[in-house]
Amino acid sequence: MSRLLFLLxxxxxxxxxxxxxxxxxxxxxxxxxxxxEVREEMARENLDVGGGKDLPHAELTxxxxxxxxxxxxxxxxxxxxxxxxxxxxxxxxxxAGAGIGLQSAxxxxxxIVLAFQGLASGEGTASVEEKTREKAKEIEATAKALCxxxxxxxQSQQALAAAVPExxxxxxxxxxxxxxxxxxxN
Numbered sequence: 001m002s003r004l005l006f007l008l009x010x011x012x013x014x015x016x017x018x019x020x021x022x023x024x025x026x027x028x029x030x031x032x033x034x035x036x037e038v039r040e041e042m043a044r045e046n047l048d049v050g051g052g053k054d055l056p057h058a059e060l061t062x063x064x065x066x067x068x069x070x071x072x073x074x075x076x077x078x079x080x081x082x083x084x085x086x087x088x089x090x091x092x093x094x095x096a097g098a099g100i101g102l103q104s105a106x107x108x109x110x111x112i113v114l115a116f117q118g119l120a121s122g123e124g125t126a127s128v129e130e131k132t133r134e135k136a137k138e139i140e141a142t143a144k145a146l147c148x149x150x151x152x153x154x155q156s157q158q159a160l161a162a163a164v165p166e167x168x169x170x171x172x173x174x175x176x177x178x179x180x181x182x183x184x185x186n
Contacts, residue, residue: 006013008180030102031037031099033099034101034102035099036181038094038095038098039088039095039179041090042062042090042091042094043062044062045062046059046061046062046067047059047090049066049167049170050169051069056069058167058170060086060087062087064080064081064083064087065083066079066166068165073164073166073167074167078163079164082156082159082160083164085156085159085160086153086156086159087155088159089156090148093150095148096145096146100139100142100143103138103142107132107136107139111135112132114131114132114166122182123131127172131164138151140185144185146181147178147185150177150181153173154173154174154177154178157171157173158171160177
C-alpha cells in the first residue's frame with residue numbers, strides 16, 4: 001500500500017502552487033488543476049508496481065504493457081485489458097486521494113481562519129470546533145468513498161496476477177488493506 005499512498009499524496013503536494021487554464025481559457029480551481037494533472041500523469045507515465053530487495057523493478061505502461069526490469073513481458077490482448085483495468089482503478093483512487101488531500105488542506109486553512117474569527121468576535125473555541133467538525137465530516141465521507149473503491153482495485157489486481165504469472169509477485173495488496181482503510185477512516 002505504500003506505493004498507493006505515494007501515488008495519492010505526491011501529485012497533491014507537487015501541484016499546490018501550480019496555475020492553469022482549461023481548454024476554453026477558463027481559470028481552473030486548485031482541485032481541477034490537481035485532478036487534471038493526476039489524469040495526465042496516469043495517461044502518460046508508467047505506473048510503478050514494485051520491486052526492490054527480492055524483485056526487479058516493474059512498471060505498467062499507459063498502454064497496458066508490463067515491464068519487468070525494463071523489459072516488456074509479452075501480454076496478449078486479454079492480459080493487456082486486465083492491466084489497463086488495474087491502471088484505471090489506480091487512477092480513480094489517485095484522483096480521489098488528491099481530492100482528500102486538497103479538502104484536508106482547505107480544512108486546515110479554514111480552521112485557522114475560523115480560530116482567528118472566533119477570537120476576534122469572542123465566540124470562543126466551541127464554535128470553531130463545531131464548524132471544524134462539520135467540515136471534517138465531509139472529508140470523512142470522501143475518504144469512505146475512496147475506501148469503497150479498494151475492493152475493485154483489489155479484484156483487478158488479483159485478476160491481473162492470475163492472468164499474468166510474472167506480475168503475481170508484485171500483487172501485494174490484500175483484503176486487510178481494505179479493512180484497514182475502513183478502520184482508519186472511522
